[in-house]
Amino acid sequence: MPCGVTLIHDDAIHLARWVHDRSADLVYMDPPFNVGTVFRARNKLVGSSWRAKGALAYDDRWPSIDEYLLWLSPRLEVAWCTLHEEGTLWLHLDHRAVHDAKVLCDRLFGRSAFRAEVIWTPGNGSRNRNFLGITHQTILVYARGKQPIFHGRDPVMREPFAATSLAMHFTQRDAHGRLFRERIIGGKRYRYYADEGRALGSVWSDCPSMEANTPLLNETTGYATQKPLKLLTRIVRAASRKGGLIVDPFCGSGTTLMAAVRDERQSLGMDIGALAIATSRTRFQHESIEIALQNT
Numbered sequence: 001m002p003c004g005v006t007l008i009h010d011d012a013i014h015l016a017r018w019v020h021d022r023s024a025d026l027v028y029m030d031p032p033f034n035v036g037t038v039f040r041a042r043n044k045l046v047g048s049s050w051r052a053k054g055a056l057a058y059d060d061r062w063p064s065i066d067e068y069l070l071w072l073s074p075r076l077e078v079a080w081c082t083l084h085e086e087g088t089l090w091l092h093l094d095h096r097a098v099h100d101a102k103v104l105c106d107r108l109f110g111r112s113a114f115r116a117e118v119i120w121t122p123g124n125g126s127r128n129r130n131f132l133g134i135t136h137q138t139i140l141v142y143a144r145g146k147q148p149i150f151h152g153r154d155p156v157m158r159e160p161f162a163a164t165s166l167a168m169h170f171t172q173r174d175a176h177g178r179l180f181r182e183r184i185i186g187g188k189r190y191r192y193y194a195d196e197g198r199a200l201g202s203v204w205s206d207c208p209s210m211e212a213n214t215p216l217l218n219e220t221t222g223y224a225t226q227k228p229l230k231l232l233t234r235i236v237r238a239a240s241r242k243g244g245l246i247v248d249p250f251c252g253s254g255t256t257l258m259a260a261v262r263d264e265r266q267s268l269g270m271d272i273g274a275l276a277i278a279t280s281r282t283r284f285q286h287e288s289i290e291i292a293l294q295n296t
Contacts (some may be wrong), residue, residue: 008268013078014296022085026246029079037061041056076091090141090235121203124209159197159206211228249270252271257269
């Protein structure tokens with residue numbers, strides 16, 4: 001059954017106007033990173049050098065980290081209010097602000113609400129010739145309640161066992177011919193199937209950003225800092241239920257909303273940037289997905 005997609009042209013600080021308190025399974029926030037530059041869009045039909053002259057996506061310049069945090073704090077608070085008791089907030093940043101944002105979130109939500117730190121490696125390689133290049137981004141995960149939604153056995157949250165482990169340990173077959181191993185831990189017997197793979201940890205290196213940012217692939221919209229669909233699909237399926245509400249207050253090119261609708265979730269995305277709204281709208285129209293468009 002198709003699920004609804006709502007797209008809103010508005011500042012994330014006004015999220016409460018559009019989403020009821022305690023109604024969302026998941027809030028994914030991918031705000032500006034405090035990079036200190038202006039981001040523009042690329043038309044994927046032309047060369048990569050065109051982005052520098054492209055349409056303005058958003059301005060990511062702040063006088064100081066303190067000013068940035070003053071801007072981010074109320075937007076975090078209003079997003080937190082939309083989560084129900086089993087909901088989680090995923091805050092996507094990089095080294096420029098994530099450590100300060102972690103302290104901020106601990107103060108706003110309580111340190112006990114912190115659940116995980118995902119290290120995402122876009123796979124672009126280092127550009128720093130003088131020292132260690134920082135080639136990862138970080139997603140902080142906070143839970144509203146003690147038992148948040150988490151589908152750890154979903155295939156998107158599994159990875160193959162190492163070949164050595166398969167050869168050494170998975171030597172038994174069940175009645176259906178599936179390879180497995182058993183372990184006794186704390187007096188309990190646990191069975192692991194080879195074809196299910198092992199639980200994915202907190203370092204994600206299999207969602208390359210190139211899939212979302214090269215003009216050669218259909219997934220690319222040309223919007224600056226677009227995240228790969230595989231990354232958002234993993235987050236959506238891990239932390240929400242079918243039919244549940246997914247909220248993205250900085251929706252950009254609409255990737256979170258696309259992941260949600262493909263996996264039968266309701267979704268609401270908003271962005272203050274006109275280009276973001278236009279890009280997301282075009283993306284959904286291209287796939288004949290109906291959206292409800294709202295403007296302030």
